[in-house]
Each structure stands twice: as structure tokens, then as C-alpha cells.
Amino acid sequence: MTENPALRRLGGYPLARLQELANRLRAEGVPLADFAIGDPDEPTPEPIRRALVDAVGPVSRYPTAVGQRALREAVAGWLARRHGVEVDPEIHVLPSAGSKEAIFHLPLAVLDPHGPRRHVLWGEPGYPVYGRGALFAGGESDPVALGVESGWRPELDALPADRLRRACIAWVNYPHNPTGATADLDWYRRQLDVAREHDLLLASDECYQEIWFDEPAPSVLEAAGDDLTGVLAFVSLSKRSGMTGYRSGAIVGDPELIARLRALRPNVGTASPDFVQAAAVAAWSDQGHVDERRAIFAEKRRVVLDFLETAGIEVSGSQATFYVWFRAPGGDDATYAEALLDERIVATPGRAFGPAGQGWLRLALVPTVEGCHDAVARWGAALQAGRLPT
Ligand SMILES: Cc1ncc(COP(=O)(O)O)c(C=O)c1O
Known part of the structure; x- marks a missing residue:
């Protein structure tokens, strides 16, 4: 059977090992602070759900x-x-x-x-x-x-x-x-x-x-x-x-x-x-629900940005979206992501978005505000204990 050559040009996910590790932990039910996937947990506003059901x-x-x-x-x-x-x-x-x-x-x-x-x-x-x-x-x-x-x-x-x-x-x-x-x-x-x-x-x-x-x-x-x-x-x-x-x-x-x-x-x-x-x-x-969602992301973002600043980790971009983009301490994004995973924190190495992303990591503000507080407390403790590259 012939195949569209474009399929072969897709390439695999550059961080298969890391993803496998994170997936295994998720499957085992290990509680993770999961900042990897850009799909936040906040519910769809009720009037929108009702409009769907009514239709x-x-x-x-x-x-x-x-x-x-x-x-x-x-x-x-x-x-x-x-x-x-x-x-x-x-x-x-x-x-x-x-x-x-x-x-x-x-x-x-x-x-x-x-x-x-x-x-x-x-x-x-x-x-x-x-x-x-x-x-x-x-x-x-x-x-x-x-x-x-x-x-x-x-x-x-x-x-x-x-x-x-x-x-x-x-x-x-x-x-x-x-x-x-x-x-x-x-x-x-x-x-x-x-x-x-x-x-x-x-x-x-x-x-x-x-x-x-x-x-x-x-x-x-x-x-x-x-x-x-x-x-x-x-x-x-x-x-x-x-x-x-x-x-x-x-x-x-x-x-x-x-x-x-x-x-x-x-x-x-x-x-x-x-x-x-x-x-x-x-x-x-309706714009009201959009403003409410934005306020929630703003709160999570504040928690994470304040922590990164205190920890002396360089942030770039991060003016909008629910992503925070930071330079990998130690220089290698994949190594830092693996070290974070040992602390049960999941971040995406920048190289997942192409070679120009190497050396950076992305945090998606998916956990709740409380989840963000817990995660940065764990991250800070790991830094104090010298378990993460600096
Ligand atoms: C930059 C960008 N564009 C487009 C999309 C697709 O969004 P959707 O198809 O849900 O509108 C995404 C999803 O994460 C995205 O990050």
C-alpha cells in the first residue's frame, strides 16, 4: 500500500522517554502537579452547557x-x-x-x-x-x-x-x-x-x-x-x-x-x-465568564511568577496566555524537566516546540491556585535541598 510521504516527515515526539515516564506516573495515580498540557481544569460556564443541551x-x-x-x-x-x-x-x-x-x-x-x-x-x-x-x-x-x-x-x-x-x-x-x-x-x-x-x-x-x-x-x-x-x-x-x-x-x-x-x-x-x-x-x-477565567489565570500566574523570581529563574515572554516560559537552570531543558518530574512536577521542555525552544521550558497553568501553591512549595524545597540544577 502506498503511503503519503508527509506522514514519515512528521517525526516522533522528541521527548518520548520523558512523556512515557510522566504517563506511567499518571497511570499509577501518583499525584502530579501537571503543568504540561494546555487544557485547564476550569469548568465550562453553566449557561454555555445549558445552551448546548437545550439545542x-x-x-x-x-x-x-x-x-x-x-x-x-x-x-x-x-x-x-x-x-x-x-x-x-x-x-x-x-x-x-x-x-x-x-x-x-x-x-x-x-x-x-x-x-x-x-x-x-x-x-x-x-x-x-x-x-x-x-x-x-x-x-x-x-x-x-x-x-x-x-x-x-x-x-x-x-x-x-x-x-x-x-x-x-x-x-x-x-x-x-x-x-x-x-x-x-x-x-x-x-x-x-x-x-x-x-x-x-x-x-x-x-x-x-x-x-x-x-x-x-x-x-x-x-x-x-x-x-x-x-x-x-x-x-x-x-x-x-x-x-x-x-x-x-x-x-x-x-x-x-x-x-x-x-x-x-x-x-x-x-x-x-x-x-x-x-x-x-x-x-x-457573553464576556463576563471570560473576565472571570482571566482573573483565575492571573492568580495562578502570580503564584508561579513570584516563585520563579524568588528562585532567581529567568522568565521571558509570559505576558499573556496561560503559559509561563522560563530558561532551564543548568542550560538543558530536557534534563531540568526530568529533575522536576522526580519532584512530581511536570513541565514541557522547550524543544518539544522545535529546536529553537531548546534551553527553555513551558509551564501551562493547569493546576488549581492551591495546586500551584503546593507545586512551587515542593519546587522550592527541592532547590533548598540541592536536588535541582541551578
Ligand atoms: C497556538 C495554538 N493554536 C491553535 C490551537 C488549537 O486550538 P483549538 O483547535 O482548540 O481552537 C492550540 C491548542 O492548543 C494552540 O496552542
């Missing part, structure tokens, strides 16, 4: 890829309130089943596997799906190494012109996974200018948009203003509303690209069930 009718029908008009209107309403951006729900908004599938499928509508612009740019360390979508669409993944000096943000202008000319999509993701770095409107404007100059689609993964602490994270759509040509924003309810399991998000932007995706996506089968769309309408229409 389950006696007859089941196929949902459509364009989604319910009410959902597209709810997304447009949220964009107007939260970002001051006016979009037309008919031509600028398309629902997705969370942002992951939408990110993965985007190149199918943009990338010509036989043309000269088969590359997809994305920042590394980063979410691997940008590159994987490129590979499966017959293109090439072209990661741009990010670093502490540039605030974990790329400058498209600093890339060699041939790298921009052979690309069809440039992905950006702020607030950023895994570093928690943020970007301001001027930065978005600069990237947009370069992207337009090179006829490159600027695709902005904004799934952590609502997890900010100092000031609200802007959207690429604000920077684009009235002209959405060559711009798409990918938004999601997963992190905003604690709805990772519901699978609901949206793609917003350039009407010509939205029209293409409207043609493509019915072939893929990506529509969320109608009862999920009903829950999504409830979620996008």
Missing part, C-alpha cells in the same frame, strides 16, 4: 460548513465589542471546528503544490500544525527561529527576499504558544506591509486572544482596518470560554479567501454540530 433536538441533521447565521453574527458582534472591528457575517466570517483543523486545512485553499510558492512560514518554537498543514497540502514547512532578543516575535522584513518570495502563507500567533509573548498593533502593521508587498497571506492564530493580563491583546484585524485583503484571523472558544472539547472557532477576514474556504470546507466535513453552534452563540455573546 439537542429529537431529529439529527447534517450541519452545514457555512454554519448558522446566528453564530456568524455572534462572532461579528464579539469582534465589534472586543476589537472595534466591523465585519459582515455573510462574507467575512466562517465557523470552524476549533482552530486546529482550520489551521491545518488552510493551505489546501492557498498552496499550489506545483507552483513556485510552496512554502509556509511560521515562528519556532511554535504550534507544529502550521508546518504540518503545509506538508500535507504538498508544500514545505519553513520555520523561522524566534529568540529571546526579538521578544519571540519574527520580523518578516528581516527575512531574505527569496524566503518571502517562495512562501504563500506567513503564520503569526500572538499571544504566543509556547512563550506567552505578545505583539502590539505597530508590529502587526509592519508584518502586514511586508506580507502585502510580497503577495503573502498573513494568517494570525489568535486562539489566546482573551488570556491577557496587562492590556487587551490586539487582533491583526484591527491593524488591517477597512481593508482585509490578504489577512485571516483564526479565533477559538477553546481557551476563551473553557470549551476545548466542544470544537468551535471561526476564520475571519479577506472575503475572497473566505469564499474559497466556503467552497473547500464542505468537502472536508468540518462543520460543528448544530448544538455546539448553539453553545458557541451563547459563549461569544
